[in-house]
Amino acid sequence: MNIQVKPTPANDTGTAQKIEQQLAEAARFVRMHSIASIYHAGSGHPGGAMSSADLLACLYGAEMNVWPRGIDDPMRDRFVLSKGHAAPALYAVGAYYGFCSPKESLKLRKLNSPFQGHPHVLDLPWVETSTGSLGQGFSVAIGMALGLKIQNNPARVYTMLGDGELQEGEVWEAAMSGAHHKLDTLTAVIDYNKLQSDNTNDAIMRLEPLGDKWRAFGWDVQEIDGHDIAAILAAFRHAGTTSLPSVIIAHTVKGKGVPYMENIPAWHGSVKFTRLQAEEALAALNASADEIKEFLDV
Amino acid sequence: MSSNTASPALIASNGDSLREAFGKSLSSLADEFPKLVVLDADIAGGTGVHHFRKSHPERFVQFGIAEQNMMAAAGGMAAVGLMPVVTTFAVFCLRAIEQARLSLCYARRNAKIVASHPGLDVGPDGGSAQALEDLAAFRAIPGMTVISPADAIEMAQATRAILEFDGPVYMRTGRSPSVRLFGADHKFEIGKGQILRDGHDLTIIACGAEVARALDAADALKEDGISARVVNMPTIKPIDMDLIARCARETGAIVTAEDHNIHGGLGGAVAESLAATVPCPVEFVGVKDVFGASGEPEELAYAFEIAAPFIVAAARKVLKRKK
Ligand SMILES: Cc1ncc(C[n+]2csc(CCOP(=O)(O)OP(=O)(O)O)c2C)c(N)n1
Ligand SMILES: [Mg+2]
Numbered sequence: 001m002n003i004q005v006k007p008t009p010a011n012d013t014g015t016a017q018k019i020e021q022q023l024a025e026a027a028r029f030v031r032m033h034s035i036a037s038i039y040h041a042g043s044g045h046p047g048g049a050m051s052s053a054d055l056l057a058c059l060y061g062a063e064m065n066v067w068p069r070g071i072d073d074p075m076r077d078r079f080v081l082s083k084g085h086a087a088p089a090l091y092a093v094g095a096y097y098g099f100c101s102p103k104e105s106l107k108l109r110k111l112n113s114p115f116q117g118h119p120h121v122l123d124l125p126w127v128e129t130s131t132g133s134l135g136q137g138f139s140v141a142i143g144m145a146l147g148l149k150i151q152n153n154p155a156r157v158y159t160m161l162g163d164g165e166l167q168e169g170e171v172w173e174a175a176m177s178g179a180h181h182k183l184d185t186l187t188a189v190i191d192y193n194k195l196q197s198d199n200t201n202d203a204i205m206r207l208e209p210l211g212d213k214w215r216a217f218g219w220d221v222q223e224i225d226g227h228d229i230a231a232i233l234a235a236f237r238h239a240g241t242t243s244l245p246s247v248i249i250a251h252t253v254k255g256k257g258v259p260y261m262e263n264i265p266a267w268h269g270s271v272k273f274t275r276l277q278a279e280e281a282l283a284a285l286n287a288s289a290d291e292i293k294e295f296l297d298v
Numbered sequence: 299m300s301s302n303t304a305s306p307a308l309i310a311s312n313g314d315s316l317r318e319a320f321g322k323s324l325s326s327l328a329d330e331f332p333k334l335v336v337l338d339a340d341i342a343g344g345t346g347v348h349h350f351r352k353s354h355p356e357r358f359v360q361f362g363i364a365e366q367n368m369m370a371a372a373g374g375m376a377a378v379g380l381m382p383v384v385t386t387f388a389v390f391c392l393r394a395i396e397q398a399r400l401s402l403c404y405a406r407r408n409a410k411i412v413a414s415h416p417g418l419d420v421g422p423d424g425g426s427a428q429a430l431e432d433l434a435a436f437r438a439i440p441g442m443t444v445i446s447p448a449d450a451i452e453m454a455q456a457t458r459a460i461l462e463f464d465g466p467v468y469m470r471t472g473r474s475p476s477v478r479l480f481g482a483d484h485k486f487e488i489g490k491g492q493i494l495r496d497g498h499d500l501t502i503i504a505c506g507a508e509v510a511r512a513l514d515a516a517d518a519l520k521e522d523g524i525s526a527r528v529v530n531m532p533t534i535k536p537i538d539m540d541l542i543a544r545c546a547r548e549t550g551a552i553v554t555a556e557d558h559n560i561h562g563g564l565g566g567a568v569a570e571s572l573a574a575t576v577p578c579p580v581e582f583v584g585v586k587d588v589f590g591a592s593g594e595p596e597e598l599a600y601a602f603e604i605a606a607p608f609i610v611a612a613a614r615k616v617l618k619r620k621k
């Protein structure tokens with residue numbers, strides 16, 4: 001497993017194109033590692049890990065001012081994975097950029113492993129807070145942004161929500177409070193993969209017109225392709241300049257990168273990969289034979 | 299028309315109530331605890347923190363009528379180094395208990411929940427507003443400390459104690475005027491009960507508004523030649539197991555008294571403690587697994603059988619069971 005040193009402003013001299021390539025490679029790693037850890041766990045939520053991989057790679061690989069050695073720094077940017085069931089993707093991006101061990105984080109959902117089924121801050125301080133109950137992480141992020149503001153700390157706060165998660169009333173309580181308290185340092189990303197646990201958003205509880213809802217709640221709204229790295233980076237840049245709290249509605253594909261998984265609700269969660277499925281998924285992600293062995297034979 | 303006649307008479311927190319003592323204490327402690335911030339969900343006038351809003355507006359944060367967001371956001375504020383005190387009515391804390399569980403306790407945040415309007419003490423607002431389940435529910439969350447002070451002096455001391463304590467706390471205040479029990483020499487300590495009156499036939503263990511009633515009950519029992527020890531147990535979790543075991547050993551019978559469901563609150567905690575140490579007969583005074591109703595707190599105490607005469611009756615009953 002090739003682990004990257006996260007580019008810092010000092011050593012980050014690449015062209016935009018090169019940076020995008022590096023982030024795409026990080027996202028590919030996030031997908032492969034997530035498949036592998038869920039395979040080893042024998043359970044987990046692959047669909048929403050795949051859809052969020054490019055967004056997470058851009059956050060940790062480029063947008064956020066946070067480094068493994070600065071995880072206690074009060075000035076660091078914070079990220080809260082409000083859709084906590086995508087923990088494998090968070091662990092994978094953390095592994096890629098040096099926040100945790102890539103090998104250890106393959107021991108997902110196991111007794112005595114800090115890599116629980118959902119992120120837990122006492123096990124892994126760099127995950128910033130414990131999530132898994134949908135809706136709460138967004139409120140925690142609101143509290144962080146508000147608390148930092150009260151202390152005149154300019155650090156930014158990022159959070160990622162699922163689209164199904166938006167059905168929680170707490171999300172709209174939090175959205176209201178973000179606008180009321182003028183939390184311009186807060187950026188919420190919605191992994192808009194159109195699917196939730198049981199079915200499509202439309203079948204379970206319609207969300208549209210989604211952008212209008214957020215605008216009505218007083219947020220700066222951008223809609224982007226959540227798999228277009230350049231578009232993601234541009235959206236984060238813009239979010240850093242608005243005086244409103246910012247929401248990026250990222251249109252994504254659940255299961256992205258693994259054809260048999262894409263857009264199929266059943267790949268949301270409670271899935272157990274067979275060896276063949278895991279191999280096929282990794283192959284679809286252009287894993288070499290060696291990489292497949294490295295991920296699956298540990 | 300003068301503005302006076304045009305404005306309604308507000309029944310806000312005032313007088314000798316525990317919420318009033320809490321709100322004033324917070325204000326006076328604010329300078330000593332610079333990280334303290336107070337969170338409100340549109341009922342500052344009811345919880346007593348209107349005092350803090352006035353004295354420290356820059357550290358008073360309004361969340362609107364949105365308790366779930368307020369509770370979890372407190373976790374975020376604690377995560378970045380503040381010490382949030384979440385305030386609302388006890389019954390609305392129940393609405394956000396899952397937020398308290400995950401974002402405060404599981405993440406082990408130094409955040410406090412202070413709940414006014416507990417139990418029948420709420421009075422005329424009626425059954426929907428009277429939280430009779432909060433002590434049980436919050437006690438069941440790992441890592442949560444649960445406190446219910448008995449008078450204004452103890453409230454002030456407990457307010458300081460929870461700010462000095464590192465970890466999540468759920469504390470009840472109270473709506474109605476409270477009876478003065480303690481002087482300035484009182485010493486509140488988290489996790490410790492105190493014998494307020496000694497006795498050898500049985501022990502009455504009480505918290506909150508029931509402590510004053512327990513003392514009245516002990517007076518009545520004394521007239522009949524029964525010597526009742528009275529223990530104030532302001533910390534429901536962690537419960538003072540040593541003192542409870544000692545009382546069981548020395549008096550051989552226990553009555554618990556609380557403005558709460560008889561299931562899972564102080565009585566439950568005392569019974570669990572006794573079962574593991576010195577088992578003895580116990581009678582439980584509390585609301586008997588029903589909802590409350592409208593009425594004045596004293597009327598309700600009789601209607602729901604938590605007034606002093608019912609503690610007396612429970613004492614007689616437990617004495618009959620004592621070998
Ligand atoms: C409060 C709460 N209710 C229910 C669940 C169970 N659950 C876990 S994931 C999920 C579906 C989430 O869908 P979405 O937010 O769209 O996530 P994604 O598609 O990105 O995986 C549900 C219902 C939960 N974790 N939290
Ligand atoms: Mg979804």
